[in-house]
Structure formats: structure tokens, C-alpha cells
Amino acid sequence: MLVVDDDPSIARLLEIILKREGYECACAQSVGDAMRSLREGAFDVMVSDVRLPDGSGLDLVEAAVAEDSRMAALVISGLDDVALADRALRVGAYGYIVKPFSANEVLVGVMGALSHRRRELDARDELREASAETIRRLSAAVEARDTNTAAHIIGMSDFCFAIANELGLPPERCELLRAASPMHDVGKVGVPDHVLLKPGTLTAGERELMEQHAEIGYRILTGSRSELLHLAATIAWTHHERLDGSGYPRGLKGSEIPQEGRIAAVADVFDALTRDRVYRPRFSRGDALQIVTDARESAFDPDTVDALVASVERDGAIASSPRRQPGP
Ligand SMILES: [Fe+2]
Numbered sequence: 001m002l003v004v005d006d007d008p009s010i011a012r013l014l015e016i017i018l019k020r021e022g023y024e025c026a027c028a029q030s031v032g033d034a035m036r037s038l039r040e041g042a043f044d045v046m047v048s049d050v051r052l053p054d055g056s057g058l059d060l061v062e063a064a065v066a067e068d069s070r071m072a073a074l075v076i077s078g079l080d081d082v083a084l085a086d087r088a089l090r091v092g093a094y095g096y097i098v099k100p101f102s103a104n105e106v107l108v109g110v111m112g113a114l115s116h117r118r119r120e121l122d123a124r125d126e127l128r129e130a131s132a133e134t135i136r137r138l139s140a141a142v143e144a145r146d147t148n149t150a151a152h153i154i155g156m157s158d159f160c161f162a163i164a165n166e167l168g169l170p171p172e173r174c175e176l177l178r179a180a181s182p183m184h185d186v187g188k189v190g191v192p193d194h195v196l197l198k199p200g201t202l203t204a205g206e207r208e209l210m211e212q213h214a215e216i217g218y219r220i221l222t223g224s225r226s227e228l229l230h231l232a233a234t235i236a237w238t239h240h241e242r243l244d245g246s247g248y249p250r251g252l253k254g255s256e257i258p259q260e261g262r263i264a265a266v267a268d269v270f271d272a273l274t275r276d277r278v279y280r281p282r283f284s285r286g287d288a289l290q291i292v293t294d295a296r297e298s299a300f301d302p303d304t305v306d307a308l309v310a311s312v313e314r315d316g317a318i319a320s321s322p323r324r325q326p327g328p
Helices: 008-020 031-040 057-067 082-090 103-143 150-166 171-183 186-190 204-221 227-238 259-273 285-294 302-315
Strands: 002-004 026-028 045-049 072-077 093-098
Touching (some): 008 045, 026 031, 045 103, 057 072, 072 082, 072 103, 093 103, 103 150, 103 171, 103 186, 150 302, 171 259, 259 285
Parallel strands (some): 002 026, 002 045, 072 093
16 A cells, blocks of 8 residues: 555544554655656555645645556545545545545455455456457468468467567567567468469469568558457568668668567568478478578577567477588
8 A cells, every 4th residue: 555645643543544454554744755756666555635735636636646656545535525526536546535535444445445456457358358359360260271270370479479579679579579479471361362372482473462461460460459450450560671781671680670570570480490391301400590590680689580580489498409501
């Protein structure tokens, strides 16, 4: 719990009430003080006075909830004012307690805020699970007419996660990348069958049609307010870009390629190399790693390749086999 009140006697009283019930408490005396505490630690509930020396407790609640939506806030005020209470709820507070308060009023308020927050988090998890499942099913629909296998799609997204993790991206970003990357080839639904399913080498014209899958995927996924779909659109659009500008569809170079695109490119190629294709048997992990490493700096981002190498070497024994030349 974070108690925010500039009146030491009230802050102390709240602290005693909460600690007696077993809650851990920290205190802050101003908006600035509270924001610092919120940045330093995670709090389940913040109980804040409305009038603080350096600003409004309502603004504090608004900013704090925007920064950490997992936290519930309660507002305490000396004013028994419905309009003020209404404003407090509208900026994101769960309750409004009027001074002077009893211990029970505070505890009931805190328990209400905690259970409300738990229900909201459960609902959010369910929604997240539903969208992840939608993506898996959408990817399965694409697979049905794609040359990629389900195993490749799962493997590729696992490597995206492992690389992002190795690069030190925040855990939530790594998870988002794992959930978004299975849609990288969704644009293949727009590639004609005679090109997509052609067993032999593609003509220049056919290759051009095939390469359109990146742009088509982007058009299918773009424009959403969902962060997941937004990331999926970026990956679909940029997973065939290459560091030296030799990729498609836009021939982006170096840092023009978003980091997620650079990660997806390495994960996609590496995983594909370790799977059988009609025109070549699979490479061992060690050989596939060597092929990707050979293109470090020309096609692939060096840091991304290093992260893949570190993660593969740590997590799995690399089967060694005689070196083969990459197939077509
Ligand atoms: Fe692709």
C-alpha cells in the first residue's frame, strides 16, 4: 500500500490501520514523492489525499493509474462532495473516503479496491488469452495453404522470444513478440496458388508475386489499436528486409528496419534452415547457426545474431554434422 498525505498524523493513522491488517505500507507526502515511490516499487493500492502541497491528488491518481494499470487507487478528502467524488472515480480511483474516517471505512475501501482490481485483471487475462488463441487459429488457417509447417511457425516465434530475451527487452515485450510473430507470413493468403505451391524455382515474375506477401500481410494487420496486431503488422512488413538493403518489400537498411523485424528475420531464417524442405534436407542446428552467422553484418543485425547464438548455445546441445553448402 502507498499512503500519500502531507499531514503526518493522518498518514500515521492510515499506516497503523493498514499495518494492523497485515498490509505492507510506504508513505509519501507529495505528488512528486509518490511518483518516485511508484517508479521504485510495485504497489497494489494507493490511498491518496486530494490536496497535496505540490498538486492535486486526483492528478496523481490519474498519472499513477496510467503508468501502472495494475494498481488500484483510493482518494481521501476532507470534503463530503459528490462532484469531487465523481471526478475521483472518473480519473480512475476505486473509492472516495471522507475525513474523518473510521478504521473500518478505510479497510472496506481497500478490500473493495483490491477485489475490483482482481476481477479486472482476470477479465484482462481472459481477453489476452482469447486474442492469443485467435492469432493461433488465424495462423493455422494460413498454414493450410502455406508451405510453412506449424512446427516452423511455433519454432520461429520461440526463437523471436529467446532473442528478445537475450537482448534484454522487457519481459512483456518478449511475450508480445512471441504472440505476434506467428502471423509473419499471413500475407501468403494473397499469393496465387500456382506461385505459392510451385515446387520448382520461381521465375522473376513469380518471385515478385511471392514477395508481395510481406506487403499484403502488413495491409491485413495494420490499423489496429491492439498493440499485438500493430506489432504483428510491423513483423509481417519487415521480416524479409536485410541489413544491407537487399531485402524486400522496401529495401530498408540497417536501423531503418525496426528491431522486431530484425529479430524476426533471424528467427525465421534460422528455424527454416533446421527443417526439411522439398528441395533440401534440414541443416543441423550448428550448421544453421553458422549460415546465419556468416551473414552477420551483411544480411542480419550483428547483435541479433549474437543473441541467437548465445541463446541456442546455452539452451541446447548443437548437433554437429559435416558442413554443407546452403541450398537454394
Ligand atoms: Fe515471409
